[in-house]
Amino acid sequence: MGAIEVENLKKKYHKFTAVDGISFSVEEGEIFAFLGPNGAGKTTSLKILTTILHPTSGNIRVNGYDVLHKKNDVRKSIGVIFQDNSLDDKLTAYENMEYHAVLYKVPKEEIRERVDKLLGNVELLDRKNDLIKTFSGGMKRRIEIARGLIHTPKVLFLDEPTLGLDAHTRAFLWEYIRDLKENSNLTVFLTTHNLDEAEKIADRIAIIDKGQIQTIGTFEQIKKMTGTNTLEQAFLKLTGHEIRN
Numbered sequence: 196m197g198a199i200e201v202e203n204l205k206k207k208y209h210k211f212t213a214v215d216g217i218s219f220s221v222e223e224g225e226i227f228a229f230l231g232p233n234g235a236g237k238t239t240s241l242k243i244l245t246t247i248l249h250p251t252s253g254n255i256r257v258n259g260y261d262v263l264h265k266k267n268d269v270r271k272s273i274g275v276i277f278q279d280n281s282l283d284d285k286l287t288a289y290e291n292m293e294y295h296a297v298l299y300k301v302p303k304e305e306i307r308e309r310v311d312k313l314l315g316n317v318e319l320l321d322r323k324n325d326l327i328k329t330f331s332g333g334m335k336r337r338i339e340i341a342r343g344l345i346h347t348p349k350v351l352f353l354d355e356p357t358l359g360l361d362a363h364t365r366a367f368l369w370e371y372i373r374d375l376k377e378n379s380n381l382t383v384f385l386t387t388h389n390l391d392e393a394e395k396i397a398d399r400i401a402i403i404d405k406g407q408i409q410t411i412g413t414f415e416q417i418k419k420m421t422g423t424n425t426l427e428q429a430f431l432k433l434t435g436h437e438i439r440n
C-alpha cells in the first residue's frame with residue numbers, strides 16, 4: 196500500500212474543471228513533488244488530499260484511510276503546511292507549538308521535550324519565548340514546519356514550502372526535508388512551481404498542467420522521456436510557453 200493513493204481524482208468549481216482525472220501513488224518514505232505552472236490544480240489537489248476540500252469524484256487514500264470517509268484518521272496521520280502564515284502573531288513560538296500539540300492530543304508530559312527538540316532542529320530554540328510578530332518570514336516558515344511535525348505525522352504536505360524565502364532559508368529547508376526522509380522515513384508531498392526545488396529535493400516529480408498530469412518520474416526519467424537535458428526544458432516541452440492566469 197502506498198502512503199498516498201489517488202485514482203481518477205476530479206474537482207470542478209461549478210463548470211470549471213480544476214483537476215481533471217489524475218491518478219498517482221506515493222510510496223512510504225518518498226519525497227514527491229507536484230510541479231506545475233500557476234493555476235495547474237496543485238493547491239486544489241493538496242487541499243483534497245488533506246481533507247480540506249471535497250473532490251467531485253475519485254478514490255483517494257492517505258495512509259490507507261479514505262479522505263472522504265475517514266477524515267479524522269487522515270488528519271491525525273498527516274502534517275500540513277499551507278502557503279499562508281497560520282501562526283498566531285500574539286503568541287510565542289513555544290505557545291504556538293504547544294497549542295498545536297494539545298489540539299493533536301500529544302501526551303502532556305511529552306510536549307515540552309518535543310517542542311524543544313523541533314525548535315532546535317529548525318535552529319530557533321533560543322527564540323522560543325519570543326512573540327511570532329517579531330519573526331521574519333523565513334523564521335515563521337521554519338516554525339510552521341516544526342509545528343507540523345509535533346504530532347509525528349507519517350506524511351507531511353507542503354504547499355509551495357519555500358515561496359518568498361531567501362536562498363539561505365530555502366537551502367536550509369530543503370536539507371531539513373531531506374533529513375526528515377532519511378532519518379524518520381517521513382513521506383513528503385509538496386507542490387511547487389520552482390523547478391530547482393523539484394529537482395533538488397524530490398525523489399519523483401509529477402508535472403501537472405491544466406488539471407492533468409503530463410508526466411511522472413524521477414528527474415532523470417523525465418529528461419529521458421522528453422528527450423531534454425534539463426528539467427526546465429522538459430517542463431516547457433510538456434506545458435508549452437503560454438502564460439497562465
Ligand SMILES: Nc1ncnc2c1ncn2[C@@H]1O[C@H](COP(=O)(O)OP(=O)(O)OP(=O)(O)O)[C@@H](O)[C@H]1O
Pocket residue numbers: 208211213231232233234235236237238239240388
Ligand atoms: N474556490 C475556487 N473557485 C473557483 N475556481 C477556483 C477556486 N480555487 C481555485 N480555482 C481555479 O482552479 C484552478 C486551479 O487552482 P489551484 O489553486 O489549484 O492552482 P495551483 O496549481 O495551485 O496554482 P498556483 O501555483 O497559482 O497557486 C485555477 O484556474 C483557479 O483559478
